[in-house]
Amino acid sequence: MASHLDLEEQEQLDQLKAFWKRWGNLITWLLTAALAVFAAWQGWQWRERNQAAEAAAMYGEFDRLLTAQDVDKAAAAAGDLKARFASTGFAAQASLQVAKLQLDKGKADDAKASLSWVAAQGSEPAYRDLARLRLAGLQLDQPKTYDEVAKTLDAIKSPEFAALVADRRGDLLLQEGKRDAAKAEYQKALAGMEKTQDYRRVIEAKLATLGVPTVVETAGAAQ
Missing domain, CATH: 1.25.40 (Serine Threonine Protein Phosphatase 5, Tetratricopeptide repeat)
Known part of the structure; x- marks a missing residue:
């Protein structure tokens, strides 16, 4: 009986070896690829969270300058947000808000430039369309x-x-x-x-x- 079991176990082992010889490299490659994808996904999520936190902090500084009505520094802060975090809602919001301040301060051309950026590169369709609506109003003021x-x-x-x-x-x-x-x-x-x-x-x-x-x-x- 023991000999029979030994033969059966040996046969199973031989089958496993044959299977691994045929498919082992593919399985290893698939597992490695899956782990790489998972690691990349985790890294992307970390970068996204980190970027969102940085963008939020920069937006907070922009908002402080906006509240102080410092148009030049607020515009510079909005420019930094656009340069570093153009794909975030923070950049679009800052540009929309600084455009209003620029217009209030008599800088219509600067306001048009801010709105044009959002219209072309805003992170969401709603931001882009709001910028276009306000831009059309400024364009109407020109002959x-x-x-x-x-x-x-x-x-x-x-x-x-x-x-x-x-x-x-x-x-x-x-x-x-x-x-x-x-x-x-x-x-x-x-x-x-x-x-x-x-x-x-x-x-x-x-x-x-x-x-x-x-x-x-x-x-x-x-x-």
Whole structure:
């Protein structure tokens, strides 16, 4: 019986050796590759966490300068964020915020540059479209930039900005002297905006200048 078991064990051992001879290198390679992938994944996660922490710290310094209204230093801090952490939301937020400060300080060209960067390289579609919407507003302040404004507005695809895009497009058409087309865009903007939004009053005022009665005027006439 013992001899029979020894022979059976030897046969199993021979089969195992044959299997390993045939497949051993492949198995070893697959295990090594899996471990390498796992190590790379762990390393990537560590780098991502480390970068996020660094970006957050830099954004904190930027926010301090923004609060102090130091436009030059805030712009420099936003530039550092763009240079080192362009793919993060911190860089896009900083550029959007510094653009507003630059505009408030009379630096319209700098504000356009900040918004243009977000429009082209912002980390999220919402950031890019918000930058385009604000950029279109600045472009409207410049004479004869109709094609440029239209191109900027056409690039906005986020549905949540549809009403504001229609409002901006109405401004563009009004500048071009296309009053009826502008009126239609303003009406589209008003229809797409929540009734609780204060900005509706601005659009109603624009419509009123084009001879379209506002809600208040209509209610007064009904009484």
